[in-house]
Amino acid sequence: QAQLAQSGGGLVQPGESLKLSCSLSGFTLFDYAIAWFRQAPGKERERVSCISMKEGKTFDTDIAKGRFTISGDNARNTVYLQMNNLDPEDTAVYYCAASPGYCHYNEGAYELWGQGTQVTIAA
Numbered sequence: 001q002a003q004l005a006q007s008g009g010g011l012v013q014p015g016e017s018l019k020l021s022c023s024l025s026g027f028t029l030f031d032y033a034i035a036w037f038r039q040a041p042g043k044e045r046e047r048v049s050c051i052s053m054k055e056g057k058t059f060d061t062d063i064a065k066g067r068f069t070i071s072g073d074n075a076r077n078t079v080y081l082q083m084n085n086l087d088p089e090d091t092a093v094y095y096c097a098a099s100p101g102y103c104h105y106n107e108g109a110y111e112l113w114g115q116g117t118q119v120t121i122a123a
Contacts (some may be wrong), residue, residue, distance in 0.1 A: 002026035004096050009117035020081040022096030033103040034079040038092035050103035059103045086121045
């Protein structure tokens with residue numbers, strides 16, 4: 001059964017870092033693009049970053065540029081989101097999601113979703 005299992009997250013202070021993990025089972029990272037989305041309270045879900053191992057490319061939104069880094073490990077079938085210099089506005093539930101082959105901006109293209117993990121930035 002294909003699924004995405006997330007880990008990481010938690011409560012940190014402004015300026016600190018967190019690393020999220022998204023482990024794939026039942027399918028291969030190479031064949032899917034994995035994106036990270038986030039949803040803050042009262043706001044719509046938004047895409048943060050995406051990686052396509054097939055294309056060897058990453059796609060960052062303005063949210064991620066300069067602070068967040070997405071990476072993939074084919075051997076571990078896992079995608080990571082390293083988040084640095086976190087701000088209280090980064091507080092949200094973060095989700096990873098899988099789309100066949102390629103990254104898409106539209107979240108409707110993502111077939112499989114992780115369970116979500118809470119990230120809270122507070123002093």
